[in-house]
Amino acid sequence: MSIIKLLNNKPKRTIFTTPSHNQNPVYSKEYKNFYRDDVSELEGYDNLSHPESYILKAQAYVSGVFGTGQTFFVTQGATTAILAAIKTIVNPDNKVLVARNCHKSVFSALVLSCADVDWFMPEVDEDWGIYTHIDTKKLDSTLKLNDYKAFIMTSPTYEGINSDINEIANICRQNNTVLVVDEAHGALYNFSDKLPKTAIEQGADISINSLHKSAGALNQTALLHINKNIFRYQNSDFQSSLNLFHTTSPSYPLLKNIEQCIRFLDSKKGKKQIDSLLSDINNFKSALKDKGVEFYEENHDSMKLLLRKKGVSGNKLSEILFDKYKIEDEMNNSICCLYLTGIGTQNAKLNKLKNALIEVPCENNFEYEKAEFQPHPNTKLKPWQAFSMKHHIKNSEDSLLDISADMIIPYPPGIGILYPGEAIQKWHLKYLDKTINVI
Numbered sequence: 001m002s003i004i005k006l007l008n009n010k011p012k013r014t015i016f017t018t019p020s021h022n023q024n025p026v027y028s029k030e031y032k033n034f035y036r037d038d039v040s041e042l043e044g045y046d047n048l049s050h051p052e053s054y055i056l057k058a059q060a061y062v063s064g065v066f067g068t069g070q071t072f073f074v075t076q077g078a079t080t081a082i083l084a085a086i087k088t089i090v091n092p093d094n095k096v097l098v099a100r101n102c103h104k105s106v107f108s109a110l111v112l113s114c115a116d117v118d119w120f121m122p123e124v125d126e127d128w129g130i131y132t133h134i135d136t137k138k139l140d141s142t143l144k145l146n147d148y149k150a151f152i153m154t155s156p157t158y159e160g161i162n163s164d165i166n167e168i169a170n171i172c173r174q175n176n177t178v179l180v181v182d183e184a185h186g187a188l189y190n191f192s193d194k195l196p197k198t199a200i201e202q203g204a205d206i207s208i209n210s211l212h213k214s215a216g217a218l219n220q221t222a223l224l225h226i227n228k229n230i231f232r233y234q235n236s237d238f239q240s241s242l243n244l245f246h247t248t249s250p251s252y253p254l255l256k257n258i259e260q261c262i263r264f265l266d267s268k269k270g271k272k273q274i275d276s277l278l279s280d281i282n283n284f285k286s287a288l289k290d291k292g293v294e295f296y297e298e299n300h301d302s303m304k305l306l307l308r309k310k311g312v313s314g315n316k317l318s319e320i321l322f323d324k325y326k327i328e329d330e331m332n333n334s335i336c337c338l339y340l341t342g343i344g345t346q347n348a349k350l351n352k353l354k355n356a357l358i359e360v361p362c363e364n365n366f367e368y369e370k371a372e373f374q375p376h377p378n379t380k381l382k383p384w385q386a387f388s389m390k391h392h393i394k395n396s397e398d399s400l401l402d403i404s405a406d407m408i409i410p411y412p413p414g415i416g417i418l419y420p421g422e423a424i425q426k427w428h429l430k431y432l433d434k435t436i437n438v439i
């Protein structure tokens, strides 16, 4: 029983159901197979909101591959998996501790679950202008201050920094706090000994993988993993929450794509491809080390190329690589640039980036602009209260210390610097001023 086999060997049927394209491209031939597989929950095709056969088996297979208690397929991105995970655990007014560098979808989940949120500031690296890991001593002492239902964090971070999940899971267990790790960017960790252990292997209660970010699957494919050792919740609790947020027309092509992705990564060929990518990346880095290019290495996911070039700002480097070489990065700041790789990255692409990086000229006596980090949020209202409250529009210069009704979220990385319910601080106004002037 496999979703792949089901869709590849479909018996001929005359289907009078949605979708209206009738499993054939109406406008363009490009996505022929996608159309062929795009059916609804036909009789015998199983149902993502209550899986009993093909989907159940495929999920069980993937759960076995990841060594989880239960894994759910999600066809609406890691966002929906995050909404469902948090909604399952957090009841209205439960206190939760949340790392501030979480993706905006975590904030959406906090609004929808009516959580009482305290923010936890991760460590920062001023020389690179990035958030880094979760300090475990600080976490332990913070968790002791309140009865926190859950701690929600991201590892690897958007920039690729891994925290010590093993230690964090121990601390959370001792404090009776559920650990949710947004591991959207770490979907390949399960498939190579050269990569860090997965959050679930290290003891996280719940983790979320996005499969399009590094694992080569289509956009919106994601997995929600539940640890075997989480006893407080039933798998059906997570299914019910997923059913709250998930469309009633889940995409079969995406479900098939999830199963194909994991079967490939779990095969000899898939593992070989990850090894070969890691080796290409090592060679890429070695070739650049004496060319003025420095890589961020500490506790870092080597597949995310976070680099800076001596004598040129990250923003300028990004601009030159795009304008002159048509190479687009994922993110850049005043210091560094982030280039994502994944299972589909070929050596030729790395070589192109390498040659361009070598050619970029650097200025003598150049100094990086100092990185600025957001202050600790000054929370005045719970996110759900502020979100639905009456509000009015003001000039930003008159808004110092007012409570924000809206959010400021630079994208990428999709990490909020101001959320509804938080007091507007001088730092935010300066940030807006600077950003609007740049735009």
Ligand SMILES: Cc1ncc(COP(=O)(O)O)c(C=O)c1O
Pocket (backbone or CB within 6 Å): 076, 077, 078, 079, 080, 103, 105, 154, 157, 158, 182, 184, 185, 210, 220, 222, 413, 414
């Ligand atoms: C850390 C992190 N978590 C979650 C998400 C949301 O993922 P998706 O776009 O698959 O919903 C993102 C997206 O960029 C992300 O960077």
